[in-house]
Amino acid sequence: MTQGSNSRQSILNRIRNFTGREESGEVPEKLWSIPQPKYAVDPGEDLVASFTLRLNAVHGTLRTISDLSYLPVAVDDYLAESGLSNVHEILVHKALVSLEWGNRSVSSRKAAKPDSVSVTRAYAGISETGTVVMISSPDSPTTQSYLPDTNIVVLRESRLLATVESLWPLLENQPRALNFITGPSKTADIEQTIVYGAHGPRRFHVILIKDADAN
Amino acid sequence: MEVLTHNFKPAAKKALLDQDLRAAMGRAESGFVDTRKKVTDELLNFEEFRSFGRDVKNHTLANLDYYLELFEKNVTAQGGHVHWAKNGEEANRIILDICKQADARKIIKGKSMVSEEAGTNAALERQGYKVIETDLGEYIIQLAGETPSHIIAPAVHKSKKAVTELFDRYHAPMGYEPVTEHEAIVNQARQILRDHFCSADVGITGGNFLVAETGSVAIITNEGNGDLTSCLPKVHIVTTSIEKVIPDMEALGGFLRLLARSATGQITSVYTTLFNGPKRDKDIDGPEEFHVVLLDNGRSEILGSEYQDILRCIRCGACLNHCPVYTSIGGHAYGWVYPGPMGSVLTPILVGRENAGDLPNACTLNGRCASVCPVKIPLPSLLRKHRSDLVKAGSQGSAQKVTLSFWYALARRPVLYGVLMRVFNTVLRLFSQLGKAGQRGRIQNLPGASAWTSSRDLPAPDKSTFQALWKTAKVSSNRSVK
Amino acid sequence: MSSDTQTVSGNIGLFVTCLVDLFRPSVAFSAARLLEIQGFSVSVPLQSCCGQPAYNSGDEGKTRVLAKQFIEQFEKFDYVVAPSGSCSAMVKIHYPDLFDSEPDWHKRSQQLASRTFELSEFLIDVLKVGLSDGDVKTSNGLAGLPDKLRGDSVITYHDSCSGLRELGIRSQPRELLKQGCGVEINEMSNSEICCGFGGTFCVKFPEISTRMVDNKIEGVVETDANILLGGDLGCLMNIAGRLKRMGSKTRVYHYAEMLGGDSVDDGIAGEKDV
Numbered sequence: 001m002t003q004g005s006n007s008r009q010s011i012l013n014r015i016r017n018f019t020g021r022e023e024s025g026e027v028p029e030k031l032w033s034i035p036q037p038k039y040a041v042d043p044g045e046d047l048v049a050s051f052t053l054r055l056n057a058v059h060g061t062l063r064t065i066s067d068l069s070y071l072p073v074a075v076d077d078y079l080a081e082s083g084l085s086n087v088h089e090i091l092v093h094k095a096l097v098s099l100e101w102g103n104r105s106v107s108s109r110k111a112a113k114p115d116s117v118s119v120t121r122a123y124a125g126i127s128e129t130g131t132v133v134m135i136s137s138p139d140s141p142t143t144q145s146y147l148p149d150t151n152i153v154v155l156r157e158s159r160l161l162a163t164v165e166s167l168w169p170l171l172e173n174q175p176r177a178l179n180f181i182t183g184p185s186k187t188a189d190i191e192q193t194i195v196y197g198a199h200g201p202r203r204f205h206v207i208l209i210k211d212a213d214a215n
Numbered sequence: 216m217e218v219l220t221h222n223f224k225p226a227a228k229k230a231l232l233d234q235d236l237r238a239a240m241g242r243a244e245s246g247f248v249d250t251r252k253k254v255t256d257e258l259l260n261f262e263e264f265r266s267f268g269r270d271v272k273n274h275t276l277a278n279l280d281y282y283l284e285l286f287e288k289n290v291t292a293q294g295g296h297v298h299w300a301k302n303g304e305e306a307n308r309i310i311l312d313i314c315k316q317a318d319a320r321k322i323i324k325g326k327s328m329v330s331e332e333a334g335t336n337a338a339l340e341r342q343g344y345k346v347i348e349t350d351l352g353e354y355i356i357q358l359a360g361e362t363p364s365h366i367i368a369p370a371v372h373k374s375k376k377a378v379t380e381l382f383d384r385y386h387a388p389m390g391y392e393p394v395t396e397h398e399a400i401v402n403q404a405r406q407i408l409r410d411h412f413c414s415a416d417v418g419i420t421g422g423n424f425l426v427a428e429t430g431s432v433a434i435i436t437n438e439g440n441g442d443l444t445s446c447l448p449k450v451h452i453v454t455t456s457i458e459k460v461i462p463d464m465e466a467l468g469g470f471l472r473l474l475a476r477s478a479t480g481q482i483t484s485v486y487t488t489l490f491n492g493p494k495r496d497k498d499i500d501g502p503e504e505f506h507v508v509l510l511d512n513g514r515s516e517i518l519g520s521e522y523q524d525i526l527r528c529i530r531c532g533a534c535l536n537h538c539p540v541y542t543s544i545g546g547h548a549y550g551w552v553y554p555g556p557m558g559s560v561l562t563p564i565l566v567g568r569e570n571a572g573d574l575p576n577a578c579t580l581n582g583r584c585a586s587v588c589p590v591k592i593p594l595p596s597l598l599r600k601h602r603s604d605l606v607k608a609g610s611q612g613s614a615q616k617v618t619l620s621f622w623y624a625l626a627r628r629p630v631l632y633g634v635l636m637r638v639f640n641t642v643l644r645l646f647s648q649l650g651k652a653g654q655r656g657r658i659q660n661l662p663g664a665s666a667w668t669s670s671r672d673l674p675a676p677d678k679s680t681f682q683a684l685w686k687t688a689k690v691s692s693n694r695s696v697k
Numbered sequence: 698m699s700s701d702t703q704t705v706s707g708n709i710g711l712f713v714t715c716l717v718d719l720f721r722p723s724v725a726f727s728a729a730r731l732l733e734i735q736g737f738s739v740s741v742p743l744q745s746c747c748g749q750p751a752y753n754s755g756d757e758g759k760t761r762v763l764a765k766q767f768i769e770q771f772e773k774f775d776y777v778v779a780p781s782g783s784c785s786a787m788v789k790i791h792y793p794d795l796f797d798s799e800p801d802w803h804k805r806s807q808q809l810a811s812r813t814f815e816l817s818e819f820l821i822d823v824l825k826v827g828l829s830d831g832d833v834k835t836s837n838g839l840a841g842l843p844d845k846l847r848g849d850s851v852i853t854y855h856d857s858c859s860g861l862r863e864l865g866i867r868s869q870p871r872e873l874l875k876q877g878c879g880v881e882i883n884e885m886s887n888s889e890i891c892c893g894f895g896g897t898f899c900v901k902f903p904e905i906s907t908r909m910v911d912n913k914i915e916g917v918v919e920t921d922a923n924i925l926l927g928g929d930l931g932c933l934m935n936i937a938g939r940l941k942r943m944g945s946k947t948r949v950y951h952y953a954e955m956l957g958g959d960s961v962d963d964g965i966a967g968e969k970d971v
Binding site: 224227228231539540543544576577578579580581582583585586599600601602603604605606611612615619622623625626627628629630632633636639640643656657659664666667669670671672673674675676677678679680681682684685 | 713717718719720721722725726729741743744745746748750751752753754755756757759762763766770858859862863889890891893894895896897898899900901902903904905907908909910912934935937938939941942963964965966967
C-alpha cells in the first residue's frame with residue numbers, strides 16, 4: 001500500500017534525522033554491550049525449593065512424582081482434592097495421551113469453552129519466579145493453557161532452570177507463542193482485592209517429575 | 216480520545232469532592248506503593264537494574280531506525296505484517312482495513328493505551344463493528360462509558376458498589392442475577408467474556424515490548440485475557456508505538472524484572488507471552504493473521520528534543536502511584552489518555568502545550584516520581600522544561616506573570632527589597648494584631664491572599680525581618696562586617 | 698579546605714532565605730548561633746532571593762540574573778549555609794544547570810555549589826559534629842522547648858521533599874536532635890510524602906494543596922505528636938497554618954529552633970498566650 005510505505009518512509013526519515021544513519025540496514029557500530037546486572041536474589045542451589053516457594057506464593061500448588069507413569073494417579077488425586085473427580089474428559093499434551101488414564105477420556109485437541117481440565121507439558125521451568133515455560137506446537141496447542149478452568153502442568157526437574165537467561169540458549173527457533181505462566185489467573189481490579197480465575201485457569205497445579213539425572 | 220486537558224482545574228476540584236474516589240485512590244495508593252517497596256527492597260541491586268533500563272532504552276532510541284527495521288524484518292520473516300501509522304487516524308484506517316478484509320463482525324480487545332490514544336474503539340464502532348474490552352478494568356469502564364483513569368488499572372477509581380450497579384444494569388437483560396461479592400463479580404464477567412473470546416473474529420492487544428532480534432511482541436497480563444484475545448480469533452492485531460522496541464531477549468529479561476515490580480509489586484506477572492507471528496504449518500490453534508501497527512503520533516519528533524527522556528517510559532504506572540497530586544485527584548482530571556507525572560510530560564507534547572498548560576504546573580516538583588521510575592526519567596526537570604517553554608511562548612497566567620515580575624524587580628535591588636520586606640512585615644504584624652486575643656500569631660483573612668487563607672491561617676511574624684534585626688544586633692554589639 | 702572534624706573553621710555566609718527573613722527570624726538566629734558555637738564567624742551579606750520561585754515557574758532568564766547576583770554576594774565566604782533544603786538545593790544542584798552556555802559563570806556557580814550546604818548537612822556531614830565523641834556543641838539541650846512541654850512531648854518530623862530527594866537529607870536533622878536535645882522522633886508513616894506547599898503550587902492549586910496537607914496532618918495525628926519539626930519554613934508554615942485552622946494544639950517549629958537556645962514558646966503561627 002503506497003500510503004503505508006509513505007508513512008513508513010517519513011517516520012524512518014524523521015528518526016534518521018536524529019540517529020544520523022543514512023540508509024537502512026547500517027548496523028550500529030556498537031550494537032549494544034550493556035550488561036544486565038547480576039540477578040541479586042539468588043534462587044539458591046535447591047531450584048525445586050525456590051520454585052515451589054514462588055509458585056505457592058501466587059496460589060499455585062506443586063506435587064512431586066518419581067516417574068511419568070504415575071501422572072494419571074497424581075492427576076486423579078489433584079482433581080479429587082479439588083472436587084473435580086467427576087470430570088470425564090480432559091485435554092492433554094499429545095505425548096501424554098498414551099499413558100494409563102483409566103476411566104478418563106483424554107484428547108489432545110485445542111481447547112473449547114466447555115473444557116474444564118487440561119494437563120499440559122512445560123518446556124522448562126524458571127526457579128527465580130516460579131514460572132513454567134510453554135511453547136506452542138501442534139502437540140501443545142496454546143488454548144489448552146488458557147481456556148480450561150483447571151490447568152495441570154507437567155514439568156521435569158531436569159528442565160528446571162535458575163533464571164530466564166538460561167532459557168534463551170535452549171530455544172533454537174522462536175515458537176509462535178512462548179508463554180511464561182506463573183500461577184493461576186487473577187485480577188485486583190475490584191477494590192484491590194485479589195480474585196483468582198479472571199479469564200485464565202483459576203486452578204494451577206504443577207506436577208514435577210524427579211528425573212534420574214537432574215542436571 | 217477526546218482532549219479535555221483544558222478542563223483540568225474544574226475537573227480536579229470536582230474530583231476532590233468525590234468521597235468514593237478518595238477511598239478508591241487510598242486503597243490503590245497503599246496497595247501499589249507498599250507492595251512495590253517490598254519487592255524492590257528484596258531485589259538487592261534494584262538500583263543497578265534501573266540504570267540498566269535507562270541505558271538500554273537510551274541506546275535503543277539512539278539507534279531506533281535500526282531496531283525498528285530489524286523488528287519489522289523478523290516479524291515479516293515469520294509471516295506477520297508490520298504497518299506504520301503516522302497518527303491515530305491512519306492507525307484506525309489500517310485496522311479497519313484489516314477487519315474488512317477479514318470479514319469481521321466482532322472484535323475483542325486486550326488493554327492498549329495506544330488504542331485509547333488513537334480512539335480505535337470509536338472508529339470501529341462507527342463502522343458498525345462490535346468491540347468488547349476483555350481486561351476486567353477496561354470492560355467495567357466500557358460499560359460505564361468512561362475512559363481509563365490509570366495506565367495499568369483502568370477502573371481503579373470505581374468502588375465495588377459502582378461495579379455491581381453497572382453489572383446489574385447491563386447483565387440483567389442477558390438473564391444474569393445481580394452479584395455483590397468480589398468473586399461473584401469476577402465470575403460473572405468471566406462467563407460473559409468467555410462467550411466473546413470464543414466468538415470473536417479479530418483480537419486487538421497492546422504490546423508491552425517489541426523484541427527486535429527475534430521479531431517478538433511481548434504481552435504482559437495477570438488475567439490471561441491478552442493470550443485469549445490473541446490465540447482464539449483468526450486475526451491478531453497489536454497496536455503499539457515506535458518507542459516500545461528493545462534490542463533482544465537479554466534486554467527483555469532485565470525489563471521484565473523492572474516492570475512487574477514497579478507496576479504492581481509482583482516479581483512477575485501471571486502471564487508474559489512472546490508472540491512470533493501467525494499460526495505455523497501444523498498448529499491447531501493460533502491466529503491465521505498477525506499484524507503489528509506501529510504508531511508514531513509525534514514520538515519521532517520528540518527524539519532529539521529536550522523531552523527525549525520521556526520516550527524511555529515503559530508504562531509501569533509507578534510515577535502515578537507515588538504522586539500525591541495524582542492520588543488526590545485521580546486520572547480523569549488530567550483530561551486525556553496518560554495521567555500523573557508521565558502524562559503531564561507526554562500529553563502537552565502530543566496534544567499541544569497551549570491546551571494542556573495546567574498539567575505541568577499542577578506539580579510541587581517533589582521528585583517522588585523520579586525516585587521510583589524504573590528507567591530513571593527525570594520527570595521534575597521535564598515538567599520544569601514545559602513551564603519554561605510556556606513562559607517563552609508567553610502562555611503563563613497573567614496573575615503569575617505580574618507577581619513574579621514584581622518579585623523579580625525587588626529581588627534585583629536588595630536594598631529596596633529589604634525596605635519593602637520591612638514594610639510588608641509591619642503590615643502583616645498589624646493585621647495579626649486585629650485577631651482575637653490568643654490568636655495573634657496568625658492571620659485568618661488577608662486581602663489578596665485568599666488562595667492561602669481560604670483553608671489555612673497565615674503565620675504572622677512577631678518581630679521585624681531578620682536582616683533588619685541582625686543589623687541592629689550587629690551595630691549594638693559591634694560585630695565586624697564582611 | 699580541610700574537612701577534619703573539630704578543626705574546621707572559617708567564615709560562613711548565612712543564606713537566610715526569604716521566608717525566614719520575613720516571617721520567622723528566630724530560625725536564622727538559631728542557625729547563626731549553632732554555627733558560631735562550632736567556631737565559625739557568621740556574616741549575613743545583604744541578600745534578597747536566590748531565584749527559586751522564578752526557576753520553578755520556568756523563567757530561566759530572571760533566574761540567571763538573580764543567581765549571578767547571589768553568586769557575587771556569597772562567593773567570598775568559605776561556606777554558605779542555609780536553614781532550608783530547597784533553597785540550598787537551588788544553589789547546589791540547579792545553579793550550575795543554569796549556566797550551560799556561560800562557562801565562566803558555570804565555573805563560579807560550581808565552585809559556590811561545592812561550598813553551599815543545608816544547615817544539618819553542614820553540621821553532620823561536613824563538620825561531623827557529635828559523631829566522634831557524642832558531644833554536640835549546641836546551647837543547652839532542651840532549651841528550645843517550652844517549659845510546659847518538656848518531658849512528655851511526642852515529637853514527629855516532616856521530611857521536606859527538596860532536602861530529602863535532592864540533597865539526601867534525612868538522618869542529619871534527626872542525628873542533631875538526638876545529640877543536641879536527646880529527642881527521639883516518633884516517625885509518621887508518611888513523613889516523606891509532599892505536604893502540598895510546592896512554592897506557588899499551594900496558591901495556584903489551593904484545593905489540591907489542601908488535600909495534600911490534610912493527608913500529611915493525618916500522619917501527624919496518628920503519632921499523637923504535640924510537636925512537629927522540619928527543615929523548610931515553607932512546608933512548616935503550610936502545615937502549621939492548616940493545623941491552626943483546624944484548631945489543633947500541635948506546635949510546629951524548625952528543628953534549628955530546638956537547638957539554637959532561643960526560648961520559643963509559640964511555634965509557627967502559634968498563640969502568644971500558652
